[in-house]
Amino acid sequence: MEKVVRRLGPKVKLWCTINEPTVYAKEGYLKGRFPPALKDPEKVGIVLRNLFRAHTAAYQRIKSIDPSAQVGLAAAIVHYDPARPWHPLDVIQACALNRSLNEGHLKYLVDGVFKFSIPDAKKVSYNSGIREAFDFIGLNYYTRFYHKFAFTKDDLVRETAKAPPEKLTDMRWEIYSQGLYRALEMINRYTSKPVYITENGLADDSDTKRAGFIEEHLRVLNKAIADGMNVKGYFYWSLLDNFEWAFGFEKRFGLYKVDFKTQTRTLRAGSLKYPEIILKSRS
Numbered sequence: 001m002e003k004v005v006r007r008l009g010p011k012v013k014l015w016c017t018i019n020e021p022t023v024y025a026k027e028g029y030l031k032g033r034f035p036p037a038l039k040d041p042e043k044v045g046i047v048l049r050n051l052f053r054a055h056t057a058a059y060q061r062i063k064s065i066d067p068s069a070q071v072g073l074a075a076a077i078v079h080y081d082p083a084r085p086w087h088p089l090d091v092i093q094a095c096a097l098n099r100s101l102n103e104g105h106l107k108y109l110v111d112g113v114f115k116f117s118i119p120d121a122k123k124v125s126y127n128s129g130i131r132e133a134f135d136f137i138g139l140n141y142y143t144r145f146y147h148k149f150a151f152t153k154d155d156l157v158r159e160t161a162k163a164p165p166e167k168l169t170d171m172r173w174e175i176y177s178q179g180l181y182r183a184l185e186m187i188n189r190y191t192s193k194p195v196y197i198t199e200n201g202l203a204d205d206s207d208t209k210r211a212g213f214i215e216e217h218l219r220v221l222n223k224a225i226a227d228g229m230n231v232k233g234y235f236y237w238s239l240l241d242n243f244e245w246a247f248g249f250e251k252r253f254g255l256y257k258v259d260f261k262t263q264t265r266t267l268r269a270g271s272l273k274y275p276e277i278i279l280k281s282r283s
Contacts, residue, residue: 009066017058020076021051022101034246045116045124052108059133074138074198075105077183081146089149106190109134138198141183143173170203177216184224194232201237203251210270
């Protein structure tokens with residue numbers, strides 16, 4: 001890391017230490033879908049604690065080399081709503097997931113305090129004693145999930161979607177643009193430091209929903225800025241079709257379609273909405 005910072009420092013304005021720590025912890029150690037493919041609720045909080053400790057160590061080291069460097073962490077915020085709002089166990093689980101997996105980032109960054117507690121998982125508490133170890137927050141936002149309380153550890157977190165097919169992406173994620181505003185509101189409750197939307201997009205191989213997705217989310221983002229939220233940048237995910245975690249090359253997020261056999265790259269028609277909006281905003 002030190003060599004990278006010294007070599008690239010003059011060219012890099014923003015340093016992001018860790019991308020989506022909660023995704024790695026939840027999918028790798030709770031759901032068992034990503035490497036190391038464990039279903040071990042005892043380790044989820046420990047993994048998160050270690051990732052946050054690593055962020056603080058990296059932040060301090062980068063700042064010691066270049067005090068002017070802007071250093072942050074990219075937090076994946078997925079809203080967890082109760083599948084049955086009238087059922088107390090669903091409500092309790094949704095609140096616990098939001099508190100531990102979403103607001104856990106923010107409380108740790110601001111106060112140096114990490115508390116992890118979700119049903120049937122090992123509780124973890126940690127205090128680094130170091131406050132404000134960040135210059136900005138990166139926000140990765142895609143969707144929300146509804147959660148129904150499960151009584152077995154093998155199905156501790158049961159995610160469901162409540163949306164018609166036309167509002168689902170190829171990942172079976174709900175297109176929920178208002179969730180971007182909710183995520184920014186959550187961050188704003190903890191800090192007024194700059195926020196960059198480091199990821200926001202959808203898997204849509206048919207390219208029938210991309211234009212609407214971009215327009216809806218940028219409209220919501222515009223409202224958030226007008227309401228005083230300190231958003232400094234927006235990055236669509238992704239410029240090109242990519243290797244998407246355990247899904248490989250199957251899910252197509254790119255503004256450009258990639259033929260992985262020939263590497264030919266073709267701009268998708270739905271992607272044209274993005275530069276169209278940008279150009280209109282400049283006029």
